[in-house]
Amino acid sequence: MATQEQQSAIKSAKVLMVGAGGIGCELLKTLALSGFEDIHIIDMDTIEVSNLNRQFLFRRSHVGQSKAKVARDAVLRFRPHINIKSHHANVKNPEFDAEFFKQFDVVLNGLDNLDARRHVNRLCLAADIPLVESGTTGFLGQVTVHVKGKTECYECQTKPAPKTYPVCTITSTPTKFVHCIVWAKELLFAKLFGDKNQDNDLNVRSNNPANLSKEREDVFERAEDEDIEQYGRKIYDHVFGSNIEAALANEETWKNRRRPRPIYSKDVLPESLTQQNGITQNCSVTDGDSMVSVMPSLGLKNPQELWGLTQNSLVFIEALKLFFAKRKKEIGHLTFDKDDQLAVEFVTAAANIRAESFGIPLHSLFEAKGIAGNIVHAVATTNAIIAGLIVIEAIKVLKKDANKYRMTYCLEHPSRKMLLMPVEPFEPNPSCYVCSKTPLVLEINTQKSKLRDLVDRIVKAKLGMNLPLIMHGASLLYEVGDDLDDIMVANYNANLEKSLSELPSPIVNGSILTVEDLQQELSCKINVKHREEFDEEKEPEGMVLSGWTQSPATNGDNASTSNNENAIDVTESSSVAETPTKKRRHSETQPESHKKETENVESEDDDLMEIENPMMVSKKKKRVE
Ligand SMILES: Nc1ncnc2c1ncn2[C@@H]1O[C@H](COP(=O)(O)OP(=O)(O)OP(=O)(O)O)[C@@H](O)[C@H]1O
């Protein structure tokens, strides 16, 4: 029961809720039932059938409609007097700037990705609005409180990066089923059905470049009148047959490894599927976009059943045929989606055929889908518990009860007889590059690396900037924005392709860069150190960003982030932070199984240089806005 004081804090509060999914639906209901009367919701998504089992504000008739709006309408039905405003939009949109955030007393996150969480964290810091952050994965969950200057910000401790694998493991020497899945969805699926122009190495690497015949470049091009089945078989033979054959020629690779077996379609499939069993005709009459499936026509009913090599090969060919027969318009634009049945069937089959070739145990469609989609089944009860805890923390924040703030971890197994583990929040990390002021250090080959590498791999992927701007001295080297004139865009595009040392203001050993995101109101300095060589396995990005403080419990083996051509990203980072081990304030012992890998990055105030430079104009202009 809320006290009088709590009730008045609740009644007068204006709350922003970001995300109206699993946590968000529970949260909105709990907020409304707790007496909150002024709530804004931002969610960019529409309702899908797969949401209905736990996002209880939604019904089948709502599929395809805005989550934010339907959630609002559902809650208004039992709390008609309260004020709920819905925004069907991405929270990263420019209209949601620091000014927008300032109208709220507290921000509550029910998001599912790191990128959006980091963005909201930065805006809350810029607007000086408290943030209650949350996440769940299956039975695990957590709620944390972030109040500028009082507790750590969401980024004071870095989150485990998405798992990545070196490209050579994926393209040449897979040893686990997950490697085959990554190959099937990130390389093969992307090459066949995604952007044809992408730089995508589907050939097993050979030490002898002369072995890489020109022909192979064109194998993925399908001539207008080419029979789809013939095309499918050509792809099959290329990726599972001749590529493996070519790789085997490279004896060095296989000295200490199991040799893969080339597989050709003629050895596993009948001469012509159409003539033999009429599968094609059956498939071609199936309809209904992403619900299209080849399983029924192949008599494959149980997704948990293991398919043999022949069944996988049939699914491979038939799924490929069906993409061309039924979803031709989408070809060239598709990316793998775990909710796309035909894509899951194709990727399962391709991964299994590759696994067979490399002597790796095969998996069912159900298992393969879980690996490919990084699925941990959501537990509605966890979401409900977490939503309740968010509201409890929000009330403390509104009452400015700083001594009572708690980060709470929802555990799968009791620890000291507790399933909910409360922990006092940490103080801000003085070396956090987001909420504090110390420069980062970047080791990079300034002669070889291009500005584009710096932008993609560091500024966007690592620093999570949305609309970045990069300055060196008085020279503005790069920026993103709607208000740039053509000459500037051309200049920046030209800069992107130059190596750092060839830029108009050359970046060399000892250079100090200022990197900013004007929307996030975040600025940090990067000290550049030139380095000639990088270890391909350990430092696949060819650059190392430091200033990141590792916690004592760090195992140090986390891989790099996405946007890295030498590593393939396979998962979105988990929604759940592990319980922390660093003890800046609290003295509780943490369960061993929840040790956290913590890294911190630092930044410094940027100082505007007053030197006249044409490239500075837009920066100055933007600053006074
Ligand atoms: N940048 C963003 N802006 C606005 N809303 C976002 C943003 N990123 C994620 N969301 C929303 O956060 C919600 C997270 O909910 P949840 O974790 O339950 O995911 P889901 O997409 O509903 O379910 P699932 O991924 O399990 O199918 C989603 O509704 C999603 O649209």
Ligand SMILES: [Zn+2]
């Ligand atoms: Zn911080």
